[in-house]
Amino acid sequence: MKFPRPSAPTLLLLPAFIVLAAVVVVPLLLSLWSSFTPFRLTKPDSIWIFVGLRNYANLLSDWEFWVAFGRTVLLLTVALNLEMLLGLGLAVLVEKASRGQRVLRTIMMFPMMFSPILVGFQFKFMFNDNIGLVNNALQALGLTDRAIPWLIDGNLAFIAILVAEVWLSTAVFAIFILAGLMAMPREPMEAARVDGCTPWQTFRYVTWPFVMPFAFIAMTIRSLDIARAYDIVKIMTDGGPAKRTELLWTLIARTGYADSRMGMANAMSYFAIILSIVFTFYFFRKLAAARQQIGAEW
Amino acid sequence: MNENAAHRLKRRALSIGHSVGLFLAMAVICLPGLWIVLSSLRPTVEILAKPPVWIPQEISFDAYVAMFSGVGQGGIPVLDYFRNSIVISVTSTVIALAIGMAGGYAFARYRFKGKSGIFLGFMLTRTVPGIALSLPLFFVFARLGIIDTHFGLILAYVALNVPFTIWLIDGFFRQVPKDLAEAAQIDGCTRWQAFWQVEFPLARPGIASAGIFAFLTSWNEFALASQLTRSTASKTLPVGLLDYTAEFTIDWRGMCALAVVMIVPALTLTFIVQKHLVSGLTSGAVKG
Numbered sequence: 001m002k003f004p005r006p007s008a009p010t011l012l013l014l015p016a017f018i019v020l021a022a023v024v025v026v027p028l029l030l031s032l033w034s035s036f037t038p039f040r041l042t043k044p045d046s047i048w049i050f051v052g053l054r055n056y057a058n059l060l061s062d063w064e065f066w067v068a069f070g071r072t073v074l075l076l077t078v079a080l081n082l083e084m085l086l087g088l089g090l091a092v093l094v095e096k097a098s099r100g101q102r103v104l105r106t107i108m109m110f111p112m113m114f115s116p117i118l119v120g121f122q123f124k125f126m127f128n129d130n131i132g133l134v135n136n137a138l139q140a141l142g143l144t145d146r147a148i149p150w151l152i153d154g155n156l157a158f159i160a161i162l163v164a165e166v167w168l169s170t171a172v173f174a175i176f177i178l179a180g181l182m183a184m185p186r187e188p189m190e191a192a193r194v195d196g197c198t199p200w201q202t203f204r205y206v207t208w209p210f211v212m213p214f215a216f217i218a219m220t221i222r223s224l225d226i227a228r229a230y231d232i233v234k235i236m237t238d239g240g241p242a243k244r245t246e247l248l249w250t251l252i253a254r255t256g257y258a259d260s261r262m263g264m265a266n267a268m269s270y271f272a273i274i275l276s277i278v279f280t281f282y283f284f285r286k287l288a289a290a291r292q293q294i295g296a297e298w
Numbered sequence: 299m300n301e302n303a304a305h306r307l308k309r310r311a312l313s314i315g316h317s318v319g320l321f322l323a324m325a326v327i328c329l330p331g332l333w334i335v336l337s338s339l340r341p342t343v344e345i346l347a348k349p350p351v352w353i354p355q356e357i358s359f360d361a362y363v364a365m366f367s368g369v370g371q372g373g374i375p376v377l378d379y380f381r382n383s384i385v386i387s388v389t390s391t392v393i394a395l396a397i398g399m400a401g402g403y404a405f406a407r408y409r410f411k412g413k414s415g416i417f418l419g420f421m422l423t424r425t426v427p428g429i430a431l432s433l434p435l436f437f438v439f440a441r442l443g444i445i446d447t448h449f450g451l452i453l454a455y456v457a458l459n460v461p462f463t464i465w466l467i468d469g470f471f472r473q474v475p476k477d478l479a480e481a482a483q484i485d486g487c488t489r490w491q492a493f494w495q496v497e498f499p500l501a502r503p504g505i506a507s508a509g510i511f512a513f514l515t516s517w518n519e520f521a522l523a524s525q526l527t528r529s530t531a532s533k534t535l536p537v538g539l540l541d542y543t544a545e546f547t548i549d550w551r552g553m554c555a556l557a558v559v560m561i562v563p564a565l566t567l568t569f570i571v572q573k574h575l576v577s578g579l580t581s582g583a584v585k586g
Contacts, residue, residue: 012404015397016420016460023457024423027434034434041437093320106569107324110331113564115518117536118557122330125337125550133333136350167330224462227427231520235540249429249521256433257525269430276425284418 028273031266039263046263055267064243065251069271072248075158076226076279079165083222084215086166087173094174095181105178112171116228120235123164127151127236154244157237161245164232173218180214181207213290220287223279227272248272331561338362338554345550361555376556378530379538384563386448386534387516390455394512395505397456398463403493405464406471424461428521436525446528454522459512466511470504471497506571517564535560 035055039047059065094104111119126133127150138144150160184207192202230249233239239246239254252272256265337345339357365376404410405417435454436445444450474497482492498505520536527533535556542553 007408007410009404009408009410012400012408013416016401016464019397019453019457019460020420020423023435023454024426024431027431027438028426030438031430031434034437090323093316093323096316097320104320104324107327109568110327113514113561113568114331115520115536115560115564117518117520117539118560119330121539121553121557122334125554126330126333131346131350131550140350140352167326171327224421224424225515226425227429227521230427230429231536234520234524249427252433253429262433262437265433266430269427269433272427272430273425276427277422280422280425284421 031269034263035266035270037263039261039266041260041262051263055264058264059267059271064246065268068243068246068248068251069275071158071246072272072275075162075165075229075247079162079169079229080219080222082162082166083170083173084219086170087218088177088211088215090170090174091177091181094178105175108174108178109171111168112175114168116168116231117235119164119168120232123160123167123232124151124236127160151237152241154241157241157245161229161233161236164236165229168228168232169222172222173215176214176218177211180211184210213287216283216287216290220280220283223276223283226276226279248275334554334557338551338558340551342549342551361551362559365552365555365559374538374541374552374556375530376535376538376559379533379535380559382448382527382530382532383517383534386451386455386532387513389448390452390459390516391509391512393452393456394459394463395467395509397460398467398508398512399498399505401460401464402467402471403497405468407476420461420464424458428458428519432522432525435522439526445526446532448532451523451526451532451534454526455516455519458519458522459515462515463508463512466508467501467505470501470508473504474500503571510567510571513567514564517560 034047036052037047037049038051038055090108094101094108097104114122127135129135129147129149129152132150134150135147138148149156151157188206188210189202192206197205227249229247230253233245233247233250234253237245239250248268249272252265252268255261255268336354338361339359340351340354341356341358341360344351344355365374401420405413439445439450442450444453478496478500479489479492482496483489487495517534518536519534523534523537524540527537539553539556539560542549542556
């Protein structure tokens with residue numbers, strides 16, 4: 001036998017390797033190359049002009065890009081923290097409910113089935129300044145008599161996007177934290193109560209450390225598809241008004257497809273990819289540490 | 299005595315507060331969805347009315363009828379989009395599950411060099427934002443001539459789903475004791491038979507939940523689909539939703555109706571397997 005027979009795991013992993021290489025790795029290598037060129041879709045030959053790091057150098061001094069970058073990081077940080085807090089609250093509420101737990105749990109998972117694009121549209125409809133549910137309700141309750149320009153003012157639009165994003169993704173956190181709460185052994189809590197802990201102390205020092213790994217799993221899963229926020233922003237404001245809600249991803253789409261500056265867009269993409277990888281890697285590490293803390297096997 | 303009464307009062311207040319909080323939370327979760335369903339059943343005049351009409355005066359299924367009666371009426375070939383969505387989501391889910399089962403089995407049952415490195419590498423491919431991936435994919439697919447085809451989108455979605463299915467299925471195979479398969483092999487099964495007769499049936503709930511996630515991802519995906527599809531030959535429902543937005547106007551009622559059409563299959567499927575969904579996610583991920 002000249003060639004050794006490939007081992008079983010190699011054979012089993014081969015299909016995954018092939019698909020991921022064909023659809024993710026090779027295209028990414030291509031985009032890495034094109035980020036070093038002034039490639040435009042309208043001028044196919046321009047992919048052969050090598051300009052080194054010029055695209056990246058231009059980006060570094062591009063104020064608009066850094067504003068979008070900063071806004072993306074801000075949105076992610078605020079959204080993830082809010083989702084974690086609200087998810088925790090929701091999980092505790094559901095866990096404490098004595099009746100109808102199954103129904104509550106099902107309703108809790110409801111937003112997870114929604115397409116982000118659908119959520120974007122749904123909230124665009126609700127936040128519409130003229131016919132939206134939010135303004136109609138505020139006016140009917142007499143809280144305000146003018147139409148609040150939710151999606152027209154930059155800051156308000158950011159808030160509206162944040163609300164949509166949080167509505168969509170809180171369920172992920174709630175489900176995992178709830179699973180953690182239900183899997184938790186009763187004895188440590190009783191012991192804590194016997195030792196005279198206040199409810200807050202019990203929660204902070206007994207419940208929370210136990211539930212934390214579950215929260216980090218949710219964080220990890222969320223950071224895997226964090227860029228889904230693109231869909232929401234795309235349909236709600238499409239980066240507008242006057243680029244005040246422009247995120248990294250909408251900026252990439254605009255540069256790549258509308259301005260057809262593919263080379264530049266690919267250079268931006270690498271910033272976006274690195275951002276995602278940093279988020280995921282960070283939570284993976286946290287997850288591993290938290291798992292060790294509760295003694296789960298890795 | 300007084301202390302007792304105070305205590306009881308406090309308990310009661312807490313429980314009422316709890317109920318109110320729970321009700322409010324559930325209302326916030328349900329309201330947007332219900333509002334969409336309601337709006338899809340009302341005539342456009344009522345949606346646009348100022349001052350708002352809170353209680354619908356007349357309910358009609360016009361929007362749905364218009365939507366499904368073809369291009370002439372609503373102007374949007376929803377049936378084509380629906381068919382594309384189904385074909386693409388189901389096919390890519392099945393393929394992703396097959397690949398995921400092979401990969402998950404390899405991670406759960408074998409020791410090999412660089413295992414955790416490969417695993418992390420797989421997961422990292424998933425972190426690439428769809429829009430960032432769509433730029434080079436658009437270029438490659440255009441060159442290969444598979445843009446605006448089912449095949450192209452299916453290929454992309456399989457790659458999108460494989461890392462996550464491997465992760466979930468790996469966790470599930472780990473829960474199935476190794477001894478069971480070994481016992482079957484001692485009794486004369488081949489490894490192949492042992493897998494299908496013993497390990498696969500035991501891991502089925504996990505595989506089902508991985509399938510649902512893969513399906514939902516493909517069904518709901520927009521960033522890639524919006525660039526890799528062009529016409530009714532392959533446009534999916536999320537992309538079709540944009541057809542209702544013209545330059546300055548939006549057909550809210552039609553959009554709401556399409557939204558309902560989109561969400562119903564996803565909801566139905568999820569309810570069928572929802573029992574396994576949570577346990578699948580958590581046990582797969584926690585003990586994985």
